[in-house]
Amino acid sequence: MLHQTVAAGLSLLNVVIRLGRNSLIDLTAEVPPGAVLTVMGPSGSGKSTLLSFVGGFLDPVFDASGTVSVDGVNLLSLPAEARRAGILFQDPLLFPHMTVGANVAFAIPAEISDRSQRRRISAEILAEMDLAGFEGRDPATLSGGQKARVALARVLVSRPRLLLLDEPFSKLDMDLRAQMRSLVFERARGAGLPVILVTHDEADAEAAGGFVHRIGAANG
Numbered sequence: 423m424l425h426q427t428v429a430a431g432l433s434l435l436n437v438v439i440r441l442g443r444n445s446l447i448d449l450t451a452e453v454p455p456g457a458v459l460t461v462m463g464p465s466g467s468g469k470s471t472l473l474s475f476v477g478g479f480l481d482p483v484f485d486a487s488g489t490v491s492v493d494g495v496n497l498l499s500l501p502a503e504a505r506r507a508g509i510l511f512q513d514p515l516l517f518p519h520m521t522v523g524a525n526v527a528f529a530i531p532a533e534i535s536d537r538s539q540r541r542r543i544s545a546e547i548l549a550e551m552d553l554a555g556f557e558g559r560d561p562a563t564l565s566g567g568q569k570a571r572v573a574l575a576r577v578l579v580s581r582p583r584l585l586l587l588d589e590p591f592s593k594l595d596m597d598l599r600a601q602m603r604s605l606v607f608e609r610a611r612g613a614g615l616p617v618i619l620v621t622h623d624e625a626d627a628e629a630a631g632g633f634v635h636r637i638g639a640a641n642g
């Protein structure tokens with residue numbers, strides 16, 4: 423059947439995205455569980471647009487077609503909230519009015535309704551992110567690297583099917599960037615999550631391993 427795939431991992435089949443007469447994206451790729459597809463290209467070339475398409479929040483101004491599936495589940499048939507794409511942006515985008523612990527707990531699926539269990543899950547993942555005891559902190563008091571790790575914790579507890587990374591390392595300084603890359607890719611490998619990474623940084627691509635899709639000239 424057209425919208426099924428037997429391959430485990432993420433499958434992008436004939437994904438074509440156009441903006442007016444411009445073709446931004448034309449991509450077919452298989453991303454095995456735990457592997458990374460790195461998308462590189464100049465500013466405005468359509469990298470974030472690809473992530474929006476896969477995540478389910480593409481602006482209707484774009485014209486998109488193709489198939490996107492994870493472990494045989496056709497993501498395009500699901501609304502954004504049911505796709506379970508874990509997304510990390512350049513800015514960690516934590517809720518400023520919630521504590522660190524509440525920011526993480528907020529992302530735990532509703533099936534886990536027991537409050538103490540939610541608190542425990544949140545505390546455990548924070549400890550794994552080297553943020554033990556940070557539950558009660560105001561996000562505004564955290565360093566950039568700490569905020570990035572809270573954002574990763576929040577994504578991981580949400581039980582994602584895949585990770586969509588939009589330059590999540592670019593605002594970190596060199597040392598933190600290397601640490602954060604290892605943390606993200608190790609967790610993705612450990613959980614068998616396929617990843618699409620958008621970046622301008624060749625070092626990110628190298629650290630990610632896997633396949634690099636290069637988009638040509640900027641459009642528009």
Ligand SMILES: Nc1ncnc2c1ncn2[C@@H]1O[C@H](COP(=O)(O)OP(=O)(O)OP(=O)(O)O)[C@@H](O)[C@H]1O
Pocket residue numbers: 441446463464465466467468469470471472481483641642
């Ligand atoms: N909502 C929109 N309406 C019209 N055009 C848009 C919209 N969103 C993005 N674009 C255009 O689509 C093209 C691709 O944008 P996109 O954000 O995907 O580029 P990018 O490769 O991620 O760039 P950058 O590296 O600067 O983040 C650009 O020409 C942009 O101006």
